[in-house]
Amino acid sequence: MNGEVSEQMKTAGIVYKKNYGVTIPVIRDIAKSYAPDADLANRLWMLGERETMILATLLYPTDKLTVENAQKHILQLDKMELVEQISMNLLNKLPFATSLCIWCVNSPKLWIRITGLMLSVRIYKNLDEHETDTIIEKAFEFSQTNEYYLYKAIALSLSRISRRDDKTAHTILKKMNAEFDPNNIGQQYISNELKAEIEFLEVK
Numbered sequence: 001m002n003g004e005v006s007e008q009m010k011t012a013g014i015v016y017k018k019n020y021g022v023t024i025p026v027i028r029d030i031a032k033s034y035a036p037d038a039d040l041a042n043r044l045w046m047l048g049e050r051e052t053m054i055l056a057t058l059l060y061p062t063d064k065l066t067v068e069n070a071q072k073h074i075l076q077l078d079k080m081e082l083v084e085q086i087s088m089n090l091l092n093k094l095p096f097a098t099s100l101c102i103w104c105v106n107s108p109k110l111w112i113r114i115t116g117l118m119l120s121v122r123i124y125k126n127l128d129e130h131e132t133d134t135i136i137e138k139a140f141e142f143s144q145t146n147e148y149y150l151y152k153a154i155a156l157s158l159s160r161i162s163r164r165d166d167k168t169a170h171t172i173l174k175k176m177n178a179e180f181d182p183n184n185i186g187q188q189y190i191s192n193e194l195k196a197e198i199e200f201l202e203v204k
Contacts, residue, residue, distance in 0.1 A: 101119045151187075
């Protein structure tokens with residue numbers, strides 16, 4: 001347990017049922033001591049504690065997680081840390097990751113949308129043209145928002161998708177220049193992140 005980390009997270013408004021403040025590297029080391037097991041992962045997840053939920057994302061066998069159960073897990077997400085961990089440790093490895101991503105971004109619920117966008121960051125290379133276009137359209141549709149985690153997820157998603165090729169990057173940049181309001185906080189943040197990414201990529 002790391003009480004200082006736990007208290008810092010609570011001060012930042014990140015409140016779990018229980019939070020022992022264990023760092024991610026330590027949680028990963030703990031997970032290495034156990035074989036992947038769906039029943040164990042489900043039990044850990046249902047405890048609702050920060051460390052057990054992150055452990056669950058590391059221990060769930062990807063060949064045992066059904067679409068329905070994956071959606072049930074996603075419906076319970078309401079913290080960016082958990083969204084990032086489950087996207088990185090589990091969801092991106094599923095054989096139905098792309099369709100799950102599209103299901104998420106089409107949801108009317110904030111945290112499901114955020115999960116879809118964060119998942120797209122991990123699987124953008126596996127998305128087909130139609131799936132890519134869907135995520136871009138949804139990202140722009142959601143962009144007029146003051147929800148920090150949503151516009152952060154949009155910026156990450158569009159920045160990563162712009163790496164696919166110069167054509168995609170130009171399409172996103174053109175759409176951004178045509179539609180974004182410089183006075184909108186969310187769109188301004190997304191614009192700054194995207195321009196920095198495209199400059200870094202040296203898009204021709």
